[in-house]
Amino acid sequence: MGRQILTPSAGHALAGQIETYASGRTDLPDDLIRTLEEDARTEDFLSQTLDGFGAMLRQREARPWRRPPQEVEDLTGPTDALPPVPGIPPKYPGQPWQDSVFHELRAGQLAFTRLSVVDRFGRAVNLIEDELHFEPVLPDSLIPDHPTDPLAPARLIELGPRFLQPARLRFDFLAATHDEDVTLTPGANPVCAWLLNNRLDRTLVCFDPHGTALGELREVLDPSGDRIVAWAPLPGSRITELDQLQPVSPHAHAFLDAIRRRGPAVLHAVRATLDDALTTIDPDGPQDPSLGFLLGRPLALVRTRLDLELCGPARTTVAWSQVADPPPPALSDYPWFVRLGDPHRTDDGLIAMITNDDYDRLDTVVDPVGEHDGFLHPIPTDGEPPFTVSFAGDPVHTTLLVDPRVPVHATTDVLPTGTVHIPQEFTVRALARMAVAFRAGPLLADEAHGTALIPTPATAAGTWTWAEPTTDGWRTLPLASPEPTATPFTHPDLRSGYLLLGDAVTAPAARTDHTPGEHA
Incomplete structure (x- = not known):
């Protein structure tokens, strides 16, 4: 009353x-x-x-x-x-x-x-x-x-x-290598690696947290003639074998190794699913259509932690008969569902996630595409999310694959929505220094004054260079298109290497004026 x-x-x-x-x-x-x-x-x-x-x-x-x-x-x-x-x-x-x-x-x-x-x-x-x-x-x-x-x-x-008492959902970034709170650890970076779908070469490219290319997963033929997924180092990388990535970025290694072990079908299913998920964030794709044909958007593999916290101890009864010896509160053990991401929102950047280091299962925000051997699982939008949290002090650790342009939302339906957005200090420089490699060769090409004379692709953005392996590493040359009317090569060389596209991936712009119905 x-x-x-x-x-x-x-x-x-x-x-x-x-x-x-x-x-x-x-x-x-x-x-x-x-x-x-x-x-x-x-x-x-x-x-x-x-x-x-x-x-x-x-x-x-x-x-x-x-x-x-x-x-x-x-x-x-x-x-x-x-x-x-x-x-x-x-x-x-x-x-x-x-x-x-x-x-x-x-x-x-x-x-x-x-x-x-x-x-x-x-x-x-x-x-x-x-x-x-x-x-x-x-x-x-x-x-x-x-x-x-x-x-x-x-x-x-x-x-x-x-x-009935103050509570909050903790949604925090963790350091990529040792799971310490980023805000409490000087110099810590939540980005484990950057992943990029190379549509032209049909590979999944891996960059380190600072934007340096490490290698890629690609489909190859083994000596017996079977198709497998193998790690291929990229120009300038010291990671010649996938296992060498484990001490550098353990979570990136675990993620890529889970794909490699499952074969080409899973690799291409993951690539196609990532592309589908990006359309929910950026429906129109890049401004340069030629780049949209060559590559997808760079995605960050980050570590996060989710937990529920009460302000003070859980309250108990103050009834006269129990105030001296109240029963233990049951609230601490109640499980609460947390839903990460939302495919219906263009301002949510979640693409996929791994829960509690279970790298044998990848939960995606969209329905999986292709044959994936049970590796991919869609995050239900109406049913039960894949994990719960509680006030018992047992946080959930997740590895998220996200679009860095927009935040990721965590919804509980009982507390305000939690969000994390990768700070620009971890994205701007990394994206600016990324150079995407496209395998090319063997092809006949000459060299003049330290410049490789190779026809360059026509793109509205980016700078093209040529990288080729040598006995002691990699050799990088600027590119110049040969004149159509010039004298043909006198002594052309048969070259195999990579066309490198730099300055094509730019830092994400801050999206403070997003409204429903607009694309990223």
Whole structure:
């Protein structure tokens, strides 16, 4: 039982939300926005929150009360907090106190039994004549799926789980090599590696956290004639074998090795699935169509940690009969689902994830493409997410493959959505120094004044160079296209190597003005 003052604040709040939404859109007519705002302000909306309900559930007195004497307040502390309700006092002498009921969560179904409206002059009207037939108009989220009263289910209102003490979802970056909190570890970088789908060569390219090319996974023929996936080092890389990557970036090694062991079908399924996921973030692709044919977007492989934290210890009952020896709280062990990413949002950058270092399973935000031998699993958008967290102090560690241009969202439905966005200090320089390698050769090409005379591909962005292996490493030459009318090569060489495209991958722009319906 309680009293609430109804106000027309809902219309003004709705008008403010319309104005905020329209401020980021340039395609909406000003007259339409002004009309919607004025209609919202003048609409006959009355609303108010249900104050004191949560306090009652956690055994606190929300009604006005007298301040205790100074000597009592000195013992109990400041009285700005709501006082406890340890029980219901007896009505008659000799009767025992009745314990008040404690709830660790606000979750259940309620129904109105009495509801009256009182105007400013004190005149009242009772809105409920028969409580079994009072059926409020509810949104879908408040309609019970399993009514507790089968006789009159339409009168019930379902309230989802909510915590009765301050809590938060921790969603933090971890250092790539030792899983320490990035914000507490000087020099730590959450990026384990950068991965890029080379569409032209049909390979999965790996760069180190600073943007230096390490190698790629490609389909090759083994000596027996079978098709396998092998690691191929790229120009300038010292990682000649995939196992050499393990001490440098253990999580990047585990991810790539899981793909390599499963063969060409899984490699191409992963590449195709990554491309499909990118269309949910950047539907129109790159500004240069020629680059869109050659390569995908660089994706960051990062380490994160998710956990739930309470402000202080979990609360327990203050009932008279249990206050000295309260039962242990059950809230700490409750599992709560966490959903990472959202394929329906163009402002969410999650592509795929690995949970708790289980590199035999890759969860993707879109349905897998191709034959993947059970390696790929779509993250359900309606069903149960692949993992849970709790307040027991057992965090979940994840390895995420993300688009660095936009943040990743973690949704619990019981707490505000958590987000992580890779700081630009870890992305700008790495993306600027990336050079994508395309295998070429053997081809006839001459060299003049330290420049390789090879026809260069026509792209609107980037600088092309030539790299070829030598006995002591790699040799890099600038490229120049031979003149069509020039004298043919007198002594051309048969060359095999890589065409290197630099300055084509730029740093992600900050997206602070994103609105629904726009692409990244």
